[in-house]
Amino acid sequence: MYEFPISKLLTPNINDTKKPLILVGTGSFNPITYMHLRMMEMAKDYFKNEYQVIGGYLSPVGDGYDKKTLIESLHRTSMVELSIEDSNWLMMDRFESNKPTFTPTRQVLDHIKLMAQDHLKSFKNIDCNINVVLVCGADLLGSFNIPKLWSENDMNLLSSKDNFGIAVISRNGSNLDDIISNNQILTKNKDGIFMIPIDITNDVSSTKIREKIRNNLSIKYLMPDKALNYINSNNIYKTEIPDFRNKL
Numbered sequence: 001m002y003e004f005p006i007s008k009l010l011t012p013n014i015n016d017t018k019k020p021l022i023l024v025g026t027g028s029f030n031p032i033t034y035m036h037l038r039m040m041e042m043a044k045d046y047f048k049n050e051y052q053v054i055g056g057y058l059s060p061v062g063d064g065y066d067k068k069t070l071i072e073s074l075h076r077t078s079m080v081e082l083s084i085e086d087s088n089w090l091m092m093d094r095f096e097s098n099k100p101t102f103t104p105t106r107q108v109l110d111h112i113k114l115m116a117q118d119h120l121k122s123f124k125n126i127d128c129n130i131n132v133v134l135v136c137g138a139d140l141l142g143s144f145n146i147p148k149l150w151s152e153n154d155m156n157l158l159s160s161k162d163n164f165g166i167a168v169i170s171r172n173g174s175n176l177d178d179i180i181s182n183n184q185i186l187t188k189n190k191d192g193i194f195m196i197p198i199d200i201t202n203d204v205s206s207t208k209i210r211e212k213i214r215n216n217l218s219i220k221y222l223m224p225d226k227a228l229n230y231i232n233s234n235n236i237y238k239t240e241i242p243d244f245r246n247k248l
């Protein structure tokens, strides 16, 4: 049964001039890497002087997401859950991964905002607007320029400061200025796009980790040990997976 995780969600101080903020990282997490976790920490540092960061959520995509290399959400969510065990603020929301069909990212953020506000109202008697910001890499923002991949309405809501906002971490191969200038909606909403300067580069990707596993090479220090042990125990990513959805 689905439950919205609130175990690490802080209660905002309503007398504080800083507004409450929740950070949300979405993706395949196929598998989770240290950079996925670092991105959330970087975003938290970026916002902490102006906002009360009351929690962070990772939302892995569900099995209906159209990506050939995706393994079952059961494995991907287990690895995320193990990797955030030691974090005092990161939680994983299963709203998206529980669904067999694809969920647009804007709906994931809508859901988290609604659930967090409802929780604070019902259990803490706090009625407030919580800001929710999407944390992503520049390649994800670049995908806004792929025709028909994102609805115009969703791009507008995600990037406008009055609704959500997008915190972007630069990534090799993606030029943020070009991405924004090639997109009218992003250009209009520029003040809702927070470019997080990258001080320590980390070019790790899930693809590179999967490749190493297939080639019997070490992946230690690229991802949390608990997730690495999960991969070994479950013998996953050993071969390029056939599309498991075809077997259903």
Ligand SMILES: Nc1ncnc2c1ncn2[C@@H]1O[C@H](COP(=O)(O)OP(=O)(O)OP(=O)(O)O)[C@@H](O)[C@H]1O
Pocket: 026, 027, 028, 029, 030, 033, 035, 036, 039, 135, 136, 137, 138, 139, 140, 169, 170, 171, 172, 202, 203, 204, 205, 206, 207, 208
């Ligand atoms: N090294 C990185 N630098 C910046 N952003 C990253 C990095 N790795 C992942 N991200 C971002 O993390 C989010 C989730 O990424 P995702 O799960 O697709 O991982 P990935 O490593 O890009 O996966 P894959 O290699 O399978 O395409 C996306 O917003 C992506 O841009």
Ligand SMILES: NC(=O)c1ccc[n+]([C@@H]2O[C@H](COP(=O)(O)O)[C@@H](O)[C@H]2O)c1
Pocket: 026, 027, 028, 029, 061, 065, 067, 103, 104, 105, 106, 140, 143, 149, 150, 151, 154
């Ligand atoms: N229309 C949309 O909302 C839309 C389109 C494409 C990707 N996405 C999201 O972007 C992320 C991309 O992840 P990958 O880089 O692993 O493909 C996922 O969280 C996915 O759900 C959302």
